[in-house]
Amino acid sequence: MRFATWNVNSVKARLPRLLEWLAETRPDVLCLQETKVPQGDFPSAEVSELGYQTAEYGQGRWNGVALLSRVGLEDVRNGFAGEPGYPDPEARAISALCDGIRFMSVYVPNGRTPDDPHYTYKLSWLSALRTALQDDVAAGPVVVAGDFNVAPTDADVWDRAAFAGSTHVTVPEREALEKIRGLGFTDIPARPLKGDRPFTYWDYRAGMFHKNMGMRIDLVYATADLAGAVKDAVVDREARKGKGPSDHAPIVVDLDR
DNA sequence: ATGTCCCTTCACAAGGGA
Numbered sequence: 001m002r003f004a005t006w007n008v009n010s011v012k013a014r015l016p017r018l019l020e021w022l023a024e025t026r027p028d029v030l031c032l033q034e035t036k037v038p039q040g041d042f043p044s045a046e047v048s049e050l051g052y053q054t055a056e057y058g059q060g061r062w063n064g065v066a067l068l069s070r071v072g073l074e075d076v077r078n079g080f081a082g083e084p085g086y087p088d089p090e091a092r093a094i095s096a097l098c099d100g101i102r103f104m105s106v107y108v109p110n111g112r113t114p115d116d117p118h119y120t121y122k123l124s125w126l127s128a129l130r131t132a133l134q135d136d137v138a139a140g141p142v143v144v145a146g147d148f149n150v151a152p153t154d155a156d157v158w159d160r161a162a163f164a165g166s167t168h169v170t171v172p173e174r175e176a177l178e179k180i181r182g183l184g185f186t187d188i189p190a191r192p193l194k195g196d197r198p199f200t201y202w203d204y205r206a207g208m209f210h211k212n213m214g215m216r217i218d219l220v221y222a223t224a225d226l227a228g229a230v231k232d233a234v235v236d237r238e239a240r241k242g243k244g245p246s247d248h249a250p251i252v253v254d255l256d257r
Numbered sequence: 258a259t260g261t262c263c264c265t266t267c268a269c270a271a272g273g274g275a
Contacts, residue, residue, distance in 0.1 A: 009275085010263055034275090036264065061264050062274075110275065149275095162258065203275085204261035213258075247262075247275080 001071070001099065001257050003029040005145035005218060006239070006250035007107070007201075011035040011066070014246055015043055021239055022050050025252060028071045029098045031105030031145045035064030039091075042066055059091035065107050065146070071099040080104075080132035084124045093129070095136070101226065102136050106146035111167035119167060122149070126176035130183065137183050137223060144185065144221040147201075147248065150177055152187065155197060156216035158208075168217060177219075186227035188220040190251050191234045198235045201248045209240055220251055229255045 004027040008014040011032065022030070035042060035058060042056040052068040057078040067073060076096040079089060086109070095104035106129070111122040129144075136142045150173045154160040163169045181187060192198040199214025208214065220233065233253040240249040 013263065034263095112274085159258090203258080204263095206258050206260045208258075208260095211258095244262095 001029075001255045002027045002252065003031070003103065003143065003145070003255070004250050004252045005031040005033070005105065005220060007033040007147040007218060007246060007248035009034050009036070009246040009248065011037055011042060011064070013244070015046065017239070017244060017246070019046060019050065021250070022047065022052070022068075025236070025250075027252065028069065029101075029103050030068040031103060031143075032066040032068065033064075033105060033107040033147045034062075035066050036062060037064055055094055055096050057091045057094040063091045063107055065091055065094045065105045067094055067096050067098070067103060067105055069096070069098040069103075073098055080129060082128045082132055084121065084128055086118065086121050092125070100140065102140060102142045104133075104136070104142070104144045104146075106144055106148065108147060108149045110149050111173070114165070114167055114170055122167070123172055123176055126173075126180065130176070130180045133180065133183055137185075141226050142185075142223045143226060144180075145219070145251070147217060148177065148219045149217055150174060151215050151217055152177055152219070156199075158199070158213040158215065168215065180221065184223050185221035186224065188222050188227060188230055188233050188253060190220070190253075191232070193234060193237050199249075200235055200251060202240065204247050218248055218251055220253055222253075226255060226257075229257045231256045
């Protein structure tokens, strides 16, 4: 099985790139984030021509997550039990069973700055996610993949000094991820296709991509049975190149299963 | 680092978010 995760930064703006990438990469399951389309506006017809079923959890202008699968899509859940809002619920998580594995696509709140209420929301959201995942982990194999908006270690940002006082690198954010891993998840290491660090995000500005000034904030968390079956995992930085890319690159994981 | 992109609307320019 091959699965992937990708923050596309608007599925409408990215549709040509998405379709081209799907036809080339052919994941069995794809976790999408930041679709930025209201519920019902996901281009399901276009992806169905490539053999994919769609489950979408959309919202007006921001957020939005989706799952694409060509190996089944059952027991779809928008959001999770106990998920906080800001203050209303936001479209940040969707999960479903695909070929016996529960896949959850997540778009963790950004947090903005450490003194912003949005940062508190981010920590609450991650804590509630951990609680909700307990039942899923007890039920069978689980993959939680997406834009976590946290760099797990200092090695996961291009320059730790540049992030002094910023979100994404604070101890409470990192501890929140550690607690999620404590449920039995492994942070699946992905190979960078260039350079020594598997960054997944590069700001559009200032030529950050070309200077490889990136961050590893898109992550794949898999339970032990699946982590042991990983044959290969790569950050597809090719998808960050060329005309009209997302600011995030996909992570592609191959399982011996 | 703040050099872009994407969304929206009291829309053809500007603000918000990332």
